[in-house]
Every structure is written in structure tokens, then in C-alpha cells.
Amino acid sequence: MAINEGNPGGNFHREEAATNGEAGHRRRLPLLVMSACPLAGHTLPALHVARELVKKGFEVIFMTATEFRGEQQREKIPVGPPRLMFDIEALFLPSIPVRTANLRSLLELVRERDPARDVVVVTETVSLGVFAFKYGAPLPGGYDAFPKTIGLNVVPLPASSVDTAPFGSGLPPDATEAGRARNQALNAGLREGPFQHLVAVQERILTDMGCTRMPERALFDAWLESFDTMFQLCSPSMEYPRSDLHSSIRYAGALPKKGINPNFEYPSWWSEIRSNAALPAGSLGKKHVIPVAQGTLATTYEELIMPTITALAKRDDVIVIAVLGVKGASLPADFEVPANTKVADYLPYDVALEHADLFVSNGGYGSMTHGVINAVPMVVAGITEDKVEVTARAEYAGLAVNLKTQTPSSEQIAAAVDKVLGNPKYKEKAVRLMKENRDLDCHAIIEREIMLYSKAK
Structure with missing residues (x-):
């Protein structure tokens, strides 16, 4: 069953x-x-x-x-x-x-x-x-x-x-x-x-x-x-x-990736992400892939997604993936989406982060753990619900730059992105955390505890 x-x-x-x-x-x-x-x-x-x-x-x-x-x-x-x-x-x-x-x-x-x-x-x-x-x-x-x-x-x-x-x-x-x-x-x-x-x-x-x-x-x-x-x-x-x-x-460690549904329909522009990922590191033309997301509840895109797009709009070394978090959602009609930005109404985190170099997030716990299991460093900005504690822990762990606000300016985001991309310690920490969580083997730990409490052991 x-x-x-x-x-x-x-x-x-x-x-x-x-x-x-x-x-x-x-x-x-x-x-x-x-x-x-x-x-x-x-x-x-x-x-x-x-x-x-x-x-x-x-x-x-x-x-x-x-x-x-x-x-x-x-x-x-x-x-x-x-x-x-x-x-x-x-x-x-x-x-x-x-x-x-x-x-x-x-x-x-x-x-x-x-x-x-x-x-x-x-x-x-x-x-x-x-x-x-x-x-x-x-x-x-x-x-x-x-x-x-x-x-x-x-x-x-x-x-x-x-x-x-x-x-x-x-x-x-x-x-x-x-x-x-x-x-x-x-x-x-x-x-x-x-x-x-x-x-x-x-x-x-x-x-x-x-x-x-x-x-x-x-x-x-x-x-x-x-x-x-x-x-x-x-x-x-x-x-x-x-x-x-x-x-x-x-x-128990963070939950591992669920895997991408084989029937998942990638956006029409995903071939550009794959082609960029295939380029050798440091090669001419290779761009930084930066998803930005606010989760599924925070749909006031002026808080983080739109300022991030604006912050990086003029960079020809970046591809921004704006994940709106709700199927059928869209950015305001009067907001101009620059050429270096791709917009998805809904995109699973493990897809969005598959080829990412940095993740901009409003500090949901799920987004932080997905950043970890994908070994992607972060820029975080969120203080609602438990997010003030999530963002503080992401900073404490060395995974992220914490902007400590719900509504960062484009200038703050641009500076934080430069800081993470310009300092290899963030990526190194993300990789170390990924390995630490993988080695714990969350599912196996939970299963063993169940059997410890079971008469079937």
C-alpha cells in the first residue's frame, strides 16, 4: 500500500x-x-x-x-x-x-x-x-x-x-x-x-x-x-x-534531492541553460546562473524578485532565472524584463538550482536546504515568519550573505552578489555542507529509528 x-x-x-x-x-x-x-x-x-x-x-x-x-x-x-x-x-x-x-x-x-x-x-x-x-x-x-x-x-x-x-x-x-x-x-x-x-x-x-x-x-x-x-x-x-x-x-541531515520527474516539461529556454553549463569553467562566454525565488506564499514580487532582476539587468556575464513560485503567475505587465533574465511561473528548486552558481532567496527553510543539497551559495533577504532565523543561520553557517531586510534595494543585492561570486569561500562552504548532509543519510537515519521503536526489529 x-x-x-x-x-x-x-x-x-x-x-x-x-x-x-x-x-x-x-x-x-x-x-x-x-x-x-x-x-x-x-x-x-x-x-x-x-x-x-x-x-x-x-x-x-x-x-x-x-x-x-x-x-x-x-x-x-x-x-x-x-x-x-x-x-x-x-x-x-x-x-x-x-x-x-x-x-x-x-x-x-x-x-x-x-x-x-x-x-x-x-x-x-x-x-x-x-x-x-x-x-x-x-x-x-x-x-x-x-x-x-x-x-x-x-x-x-x-x-x-x-x-x-x-x-x-x-x-x-x-x-x-x-x-x-x-x-x-x-x-x-x-x-x-x-x-x-x-x-x-x-x-x-x-x-x-x-x-x-x-x-x-x-x-x-x-x-x-x-x-x-x-x-x-x-x-x-x-x-x-x-x-x-x-x-x-x-x-538527521537535510532531505536529499527527490529527483526530477522524467515527465517534467522544461521551459523552452532551458537549452540555453544546458549549453551554458556545458562550457568549461572560466571559458569565454560562460555565464553565472542565478535563480531568484520568494517561495510559494510571498508573491509580492517587488520585495525581492524585481529588485534582483533590476540589480543584474546590465550584466552580460549573468543569466537570471526568476521563479515566481505559483503556476500561472506573472510579473507586472509594466515591468520590463531584460534580455539576461528568464521568467518561470513555477520551477522546482532542484531544477532551478541544477546549474546555478548562486541562489537569491527570501529565506524560507526549504530554499536554504535546497541550496545546501545542491551546493549553491546564497544571498538571503527575509525577516517574516521564521525567516529571520533561517537567514541568520545561513549567514552563521558561512553559506550566504544576509541582507537582514525584507525589502532590499537593487544596490544591496548587486553588492551581495558580487561578494559571493568574488569570494570562493562561499562556494567551498556550500560544497562542504552538501557533503556533510549527504553523508548523514537522512532517510536511513529515520528508518533506523522507526525500526528501533518497532516490535518488528
């Missing part, structure tokens, strides 16, 4: 049954119940993991949900910590009861279908369906104990530490005596300030759900540590060092 995507009502897609040999093997493997926060940047990495596990012979049920709807009020909240607080209170915390109920129903359905089947729950961190069960919420029917759980964290690690400032501040780590004093003061200020209200909201929700105890750890720490094992999907060099990291949190 392949991935089942649906809701707990039972409308799951099924494929033809496996052969007898395969079926016998799968009976020895645990059934995997998976879910993710209903945002593309959270769901797609979890689906990537699920598909690889199916290839390894696991049966996977993947629970989906309706994507968060736009909040008009959200756009009025200043970017940075205030908007992060809003997202937690208005989007993530209210989702806990329904996600918990859906997961309970699905697990009960699984138990009714096969009472003896071993089950392991694998979910993306902020899907939050597992959270309440770890604090005493009534178990699903048919279970004496909640199944073993594995978390997948696909955003910068928000674990608090004596060595780091609070998540959302964008400040670099500092483990010196003075730095730890700074971190202690800032973390305490957050706990006793904005987060005090959020913790109270969370506790009311958990109490209403019948939980028998409350988290003693800080908000994000409680979420992360609610799993038996939490995998951060990057290598250690892409994160801040923490001397007090919880023992359940481990690094």
Missing part, C-alpha cells in the same frame, strides 16, 4: 495489494501514521519522507488537513516577534484540539482494522497532534499506551538554550560569559512577557482536552520534547551549537 492521503473519515486512497512476498515482509514492519502542519513548507518535506519509506516497504497513512486560511488581521501585525506571537495564538494553538481529535480517530481506525499491528507515529513538529497525548489526554480506544513517536522539524530549531538568544530575535549564538548573561536575560524576558500569555492559552486548551499535567518547559521546548525522538532535518553545521540540547533531539 502506498501513501494514503485523506482525513480520518476513512476516504483513503489505496493501491493494489503487494505481492505475497512483499505482503509478508510488510506485516513484519510497523504501520506508520504520519501528518504535518497544513502549510506547503511543512507538508512537502514530510511527504518526501513518507514516499521514501513506502519505497522501503512500509505502509504509510498520511493524514492531511485544510491549509491555514489567510488572516487579514495577520497582515496588520508588524513582522518579526509580534507576528510570530500572533501566529502561535491565532493559528497553531487553536489547532491542537482538532489535530488531536483527528489523530485519535485515525489511530482508532487503524486499531479496528488490525488490532495486532505495530504502529509508529511520525509527524512534523508543529502539526501538534501528538502534543496533548504526552500530557495525559485520553488515549485512543484500543491502546494501553500511546504509540512511539518521531518528530520531523523542518524549520530552524527553536530550542531554548543558555547559549542562544530567543527564537525569533535573529541574534547569533553567544556562549561567552557575557553572551550567556544576555541570553538568560532575553529568554527570561520572553517567558515572563509575551510567552506568559501564550503558555496560559496553551494550558487552558490542554486542560479542556482532559490533560492530567502541564508542560514545565518553555513553549517551543515542550513542543519539541513531546516526541520520543525529534529529528532536526539539517546537519549540525547548519544550526547553532547548544551545550544543553535535550537528549531526544538529534540531527
Whole structure:
């Protein structure tokens, strides 16, 4: 059986049954119940993991949900910590009861279908369906104990530490005596300030759900540590060092490339990219290929894509690939696209970065990890949602120049591009990070952990 995507009502897609040999093997493997926060940047990495596990012979049920709807009020909240607080209170915390109920129903359905089947729950961190069960919420029917759980964290690690400032501040780590004093003061200020209200909201929700105890750890720490094992999907060099990291949190490495669909239709101009890639390095006429993207949610192209095109418009040694991120999207009709720029409404990152020399991004975590697995250095500019932390980590890892703004000028972008292309240390670091993540072998690490928690081992 392949991935089942649906809701707990039972409308799951099924494929033809496996052969007898395969079926016998799968009976020895645990059934995997998976879910993710209903945002593309959270769901797609979890689906990537699920598909690889199916290839390894696991049966996977993947629970989906309706994507968060736009909040008009959200756009009025200043970017940075205030908007992060809003997202937690208005989007993530209210989702806990329904996600918990859906997961309970699905697990009960699984138990009714096969009472003896071993089950392991694998979910993306902020899907939050597992959270309440770890604090005493009534178990699903048919279970004496909640199944073993594995978390997948696909955003910068928000674990608090004596060595780091609070998540959302964008400040670099500092483990010196003075730095730890700074971190202690800032973390305490957050706990006793904005987060005090959020913790109270969370506790009311958990109490209403019948939980028998409350988290003693800080908000994000409680979420992360609610799993038996939490995998951060990057290598250690892409994160801040923490001397007090919880023992359940481990690094699995970035997800490898999914591979390009053999039926993918390349843009008509792609032959120019291939011809350029075939030229020897340093040869006359070879150009730098520079994709620029804002992800799938940020479609105000005036923020980054258009300034990047303008910044590089007069360079005859560059090909810009502007990836708009949404099928059918286009740049404003009155914006003049220069001859050195190719525009694609939608282009998978692994295609866009296949022959890239530099990647200009607004700091999504997925874009950063794709830059790493393709060994492409970056210029990053983004401070919304978790992007202030993504861009800070890209800079800390030596992968990128961080412009530290949501709306960089063309002059800032041009200078940053020159800095990355003119200094080989950025490319060298990108290659080193690519190898580090490849050697970890993310899929193998996750599979081994599943089997550790399985009676089938």
C-alpha cells in the first residue's frame, strides 16, 4: 500500500495489494501514521519522507488537513516577534484540539482494522497532534499506551538554550560569559512577557482536552520534547551549537534531492541553460546562473524578485532565472524584463538550482536546504515568519550573505552578489555542507529509528 492521503473519515486512497512476498515482509514492519502542519513548507518535506519509506516497504497513512486560511488581521501585525506571537495564538494553538481529535480517530481506525499491528507515529513538529497525548489526554480506544513517536522539524530549531538568544530575535549564538548573561536575560524576558500569555492559552486548551499535567518547559521546548525522538532535518553545521540540547533531539541531515520527474516539461529556454553549463569553467562566454525565488506564499514580487532582476539587468556575464513560485503567475505587465533574465511561473528548486552558481532567496527553510543539497551559495533577504532565523543561520553557517531586510534595494543585492561570486569561500562552504548532509543519510537515519521503536526489529 502506498501513501494514503485523506482525513480520518476513512476516504483513503489505496493501491493494489503487494505481492505475497512483499505482503509478508510488510506485516513484519510497523504501520506508520504520519501528518504535518497544513502549510506547503511543512507538508512537502514530510511527504518526501513518507514516499521514501513506502519505497522501503512500509505502509504509510498520511493524514492531511485544510491549509491555514489567510488572516487579514495577520497582515496588520508588524513582522518579526509580534507576528510570530500572533501566529502561535491565532493559528497553531487553536489547532491542537482538532489535530488531536483527528489523530485519535485515525489511530482508532487503524486499531479496528488490525488490532495486532505495530504502529509508529511520525509527524512534523508543529502539526501538534501528538502534543496533548504526552500530557495525559485520553488515549485512543484500543491502546494501553500511546504509540512511539518521531518528530520531523523542518524549520530552524527553536530550542531554548543558555547559549542562544530567543527564537525569533535573529541574534547569533553567544556562549561567552557575557553572551550567556544576555541570553538568560532575553529568554527570561520572553517567558515572563509575551510567552506568559501564550503558555496560559496553551494550558487552558490542554486542560479542556482532559490533560492530567502541564508542560514545565518553555513553549517551543515542550513542543519539541513531546516526541520520543525529534529529528532536526539539517546537519549540525547548519544550526547553532547548544551545550544543553535535550537528549531526544538529534540531527538527521537535510532531505536529499527527490529527483526530477522524467515527465517534467522544461521551459523552452532551458537549452540555453544546458549549453551554458556545458562550457568549461572560466571559458569565454560562460555565464553565472542565478535563480531568484520568494517561495510559494510571498508573491509580492517587488520585495525581492524585481529588485534582483533590476540589480543584474546590465550584466552580460549573468543569466537570471526568476521563479515566481505559483503556476500561472506573472510579473507586472509594466515591468520590463531584460534580455539576461528568464521568467518561470513555477520551477522546482532542484531544477532551478541544477546549474546555478548562486541562489537569491527570501529565506524560507526549504530554499536554504535546497541550496545546501545542491551546493549553491546564497544571498538571503527575509525577516517574516521564521525567516529571520533561517537567514541568520545561513549567514552563521558561512553559506550566504544576509541582507537582514525584507525589502532590499537593487544596490544591496548587486553588492551581495558580487561578494559571493568574488569570494570562493562561499562556494567551498556550500560544497562542504552538501557533503556533510549527504553523508548523514537522512532517510536511513529515520528508518533506523522507526525500526528501533518497532516490535518488528
